[in-house]
Amino acid sequence: MCERAHHHRFPARPPACLRVCVPSNRTTGQSKRTMSLSLVLRQRSAATAAVSARGLHLMRPGSVYNFRLAAVAAAAPQQSHHPGAAGAVASSPINHHHRTFLTMACAQQQQRCVSIDNINPAIKTMEYAVRGPLVIRAGVIEKELEEGVKKPFKEVIRANIGDCHAMGQPPITFIRQVLGLVSYPPLFDDPTIPADAKQRARAILDGCKGGSVGSYSDSAGIEVIRRHAAEYIQRRDGGIPADWQNIILSAGASGGIKVLMALLRCPIDGKKPGVMIPIPQYPLYSATIAEFDMEQIGYYLDEANKWGLDIAELERSLAEARKVSAPRILVVINPGNPTGQVLSRANIEDIIKFAHRERLVLFADEVYQDNVYEPGSQFHSFKKVMMEMGAPYSGMELCSFMSCSKGYMGECGIRGGYAEIVNLCPDVRTMLLKCISAQLCPTTAGQAVLDCVVHPPQKGEPSYERFEREKAAVLESLRERAELVARTFNSIEGFTCNPVQGAMYAFPQIRLPPKALEAAKKEGKPADTFYAFQLLEETGICIVPGSGFGQRPGTYHFRTTILPQPEKLKEMLGLFKSFHEKFLQKYK
């Protein structure tokens, strides 16, 4: 589409302003055509310049971006411009310290039906920091390293996302045997695969129409797997009943969370439905709230109290939110992401009472239920606590979410998970089932993996010992890494880190010197993002700045996973420490 009309090459020294030249429109006869400009970025610093100029955060060197005339004009209101006419000139400021070539191609193209101005505004608003600009930059650096570009490090360490296998964690053998069997049934003849794996796979295939995982399942999932999930929950919760019809299988936990948020997305008395989420939070929530145009109601976790939930803070946040919205959902992430806390039973009881008092539907994000490390910490499911509290709490609506992507299995890519939805009005459940029916079904591969998680080998079965051994090895190693990370961070000047009681992340607070804050401000970046970019460029470590999760104003944090394998993790922490010392030196 983009025909280049002509080119300008700027001198090696950067121009004080970005000049964009619009060529004459040779097809002025066609009213449906307008002018547009494209810009080839040769160096990263040019991207930065363009970022400041346009407020867009996703530009990459080597890529072509179209500049709509309006945007360029807006950046340089002092310049005259004539859309579609020859010689229009627009400019926007560029920082003097950028050393860069800018090659500009003035391209002329047909007007498109879809532009940044007429797409879903909610999608423009939403952000998902775990895969944001830092991560995109990390991908570019990886490509540069492959191409032989010299860097002060040899590889990027992706500590930005809880992606277990990517960081070298091996899959659990039993899970992959079952997945292999249902995918490729001739494996049933393989004598090296134990009988219990074959029995599990057989039961799954018997639950599939036509005996194939290639057929659609019920939208809520294969019945036998839903039953196993209910039995798993019942065992986990000391015998408190779970109804398999309350279980909806999903593509990871995200699929379930999104569909239940969609269900509750209804204005109440003309007010936007509100969702209470912790700050800091896992950005799936903020992204979905933005996408669904619901009201985000942040409540601060109590950093001084191991990231616990303070009921007074919940009340403050709710009272403020009620002025402008209709709060409906209370999201609690336990064990916490990005904060790593494991809630005490007393804290959970108080939260349940609060939700009951305020008529909120509880969303318990419990995907890290297997990831509890700190001695004395224990996972209590919201379902169990609520049921043990008795009436009226035992009648409350609760959605609890679980995933195959975390725990000891870490099967992120396969996409398996479930939602347990208790005490939902049957009419509403009917609507929920109808709503998921148009999505056909969650992947049967994810369902098969979930079956292994909720129906693992039992004592006496041939795979039992190996399964338990592999599971324990992963969890024990994570426990050691959790402790190592928190301890190391606390040994660095200016860092304070709560214990990583559970989940897969540390979320330390960093105190940054005033000069660093100033420098960040000059670059138009939050100070933690500024810090994280420097860390990435100098050490290859990719973390997510606290601003991606939310934090109290004036404080700075970052999230790192504890997932690099032990040796790599030690290396990473060493790099981190020396980077931070240099950083303090630089901005002291």
Added chain:
Amino acid sequence: MCERAHHHRFPARPPACLRVCVPSNRTTGQSKRTMSLSLVLRQRSAATAAVSARGLHLMRPGSVYNFRLAAVAAAAPQQSHHPGAAGAVASSPINHHHRTFLTMACAQQQQRCVSIDNINPAIKTMEYAVRGPLVIRAGVIEKELEEGVKKPFKEVIRANIGDCHAMGQPPITFIRQVLGLVSYPPLFDDPTIPADAKQRARAILDGCKGGSVGSYSDSAGIEVIRRHAAEYIQRRDGGIPADWQNIILSAGASGGIKVLMALLRCPIDGKKPGVMIPIPQYPLYSATIAEFDMEQIGYYLDEANKWGLDIAELERSLAEARKVSAPRILVVINPGNPTGQVLSRANIEDIIKFAHRERLVLFADEVYQDNVYEPGSQFHSFKKVMMEMGAPYSGMELCSFMSCSKGYMGECGIRGGYAEIVNLCPDVRTMLLKCISAQLCPTTAGQAVLDCVVHPPQKGEPSYERFEREKAAVLESLRERAELVARTFNSIEGFTCNPVQGAMYAFPQIRLPPKALEAAKKEGKPADTFYAFQLLEETGICIVPGSGFGQRPGTYHFRTTILPQPEKLKEMLGLFKSFHEKFLQKYK
């Protein structure tokens, strides 16, 4: 939650009205409790009664439904009622011809936060007939047959959904070998698996972080698979270039369709964004339009012209829609679902010109591109035609969707697919990529299956012949069945069926006798639904009535798949024919 307070049993003859008795509220001290009633339906006809009374279409005998006091009261405004007080009575009319028992349990329960009145109204509106009430009833019948209930048939024939493996179609060996290998890498040591399958699996694993399908892929999919998809499209389209960066992998085609509709969901000048869809259509579209609160703009396919698209009809439909909405998207399904047509190249050119003239974004649903049967029919991709037409058409925005669920592979349950998006403004593409990033990634299992589809064994490779043989066998058998189904339907009195040129469905028109129309009206059902329910109850054949897809008022159709295996299909068509004769006899 539902404690039964007391029961009433009505006499065998139905009451003229449904009386619901509210017991005294024994917990009046609790202000947050109100009354609610639940009803146990003992027979299907009771469900019908309740449907008329409540306007809900999804009630099933043997299930418990809660009647909120407000709804009951609204149905009987002439009666006084006192929420929470003893002896309140409400009533609603029931048709006299229902012969039924109603057992009512008046239950008292805690008021819930979520009710049918405060959920997402779009979800209440949406329908997805392919998994609607008939299909739910078919599931109940299957359970009854298992329990030994006597029926005039031995099994349900599920001709309602394009679920290939469920109907006995075998998976393609090569696909399952690759899926087995990536799931369970020890299979690489299996000497019975050919080298090309291992090479494909190795390339996929090399594209996965940490070499495991258990790691997250990029949100748009694994790069090597996106590249293979682009190469596949380029081969398919006779060398017209495809850019792998325009390919987004998705969970089936549905995932891609939904995210692109979400992207374009933006009011224009205060008007709802509109989506033009064929009538009849695949109900994913109507369901998604309802869920996203967009405007559905139906254009009728031309039944007299083999379900082709008539440009005058497109213009009529668009002109009407423009009065109330802002049409943005034109959906074309080719080959057609449920209508089985394969569009001619001339027809596609006219459609492209229309979309260009009217500034609509083309959504080409091309998931049945391998399913073309009629001699002389040929699949032409919208991309190819558009590019060959040259400027200005070659610059139009186009989204084309493909799936692993159809074709010769029929891997519905695994969930693989892609969207190719051409000529999208780069800024908008950035937003699209951001939007899908919060969904993390499509299942890697589906991506692996898609890789086999877009990168099948090549001539000279060890799996080539077997792959081609298996593929040809499936497609040849489908071709025979397509011909058989259309021919048989056309031999039945009152049926007219267009040739099944492609896809997996026949969509015959049936002329129903006036007495049948009257009987249907009395039952409050569309006449084709009335017919389909009788067919199901008497023969076990489950089809989807035309009203689930849309049809011209006063005409009646149904959709059946051509997927039952040949012997089963012949049996089904025989049952169909004799049922229809009896039906005509009954209502003549």
